[in-house]
Amino acid sequence: CIRTKPGQEYSHIVGASYASGIVRTWNYDTGEIQSTIRDTGEVLCLSFNPHINILATGKGNGEIKLYDEATLKVASILTKSKNPNLFDGHTNKVFCIVNHPNNPQEFLSGGWDGDIHVWDARRPHSVRRFPGPFIAGEGIDIDRKGREVAVACWRGANQLQVIDYGSGEVISELEPERQSSYLSCVQYLGRDHLMAGGTDHSIFRVVDLKKKKTVASIKNLGPGILSVDCQKRGHISKIAVNGDTQ
Secondary structure (H helix, E strand, O other), X not given: OEEEOOOHHHOOEEEEEOOOOEEEEEEOOOOEEEEEEEOOOOEXXXXXXXXXXXXXXXXXXXXXXXXXXXXXXXXXXXXXXXXXXXXXXXXXXXEEEEEOOOOOOEEEEEEOOOEEEEEEOOOOOOOEEXXXXXXXXXXXXXXXXXXXXXXXXXXXXXXXXXXXXXXXXXXXXXXXXXOOOOEEEEEEXXXXXXXXXXXXXXXXXXXXXXXXXXXXXXXXXXXXXXXXXXXXXXXEEEEEEEEEOO
């Protein structure tokens, strides 16, 4: 997983998580390592909080860990409760964490258990969920106003959706590629577009949200696209596409 740190003053910082349990931040202008966290077990995703210096990581065992960026110490661990009748946390691998753009305590997560969970960092378990989406990469993003959630699902149908953040209802289903692609990642590209990528045919595409169709695409980028990210520096938008090139 790769993530750029939000904020113009941090535009040179990139975070990366590794299945080996390592989390690193890099200065991509110089190539230097800024910090290293060593955890046990798989660390499959990370997210920088845009409001406070907290770094969240998603684990292979379903845990979400919040780290203080200044000390690199664990601030809290969020999990499912032991009550088998409650769906208040993940029961499988966590592949994506996305912070709410306006509320420093709220974030979303998704993974292999087929649920997107909404978290309040002050509480040990999730506060609600959106059932259904199977997330196998960085497959969740929230629009700038914090009202809509873009979801890329790793499945054969209804792969790309926009969900209402407040209700969890599907707002729109977006036109799939003519060549089917199990989607693993999505991100808003400005206000009116999404960029998404996936496996099978390994297609990176840009989708117009108003037209609900693909307006640009690049195909055959290796066996699969695992993550995408975009950062605007000045008048230039830089897009990073991370693929499995074997």
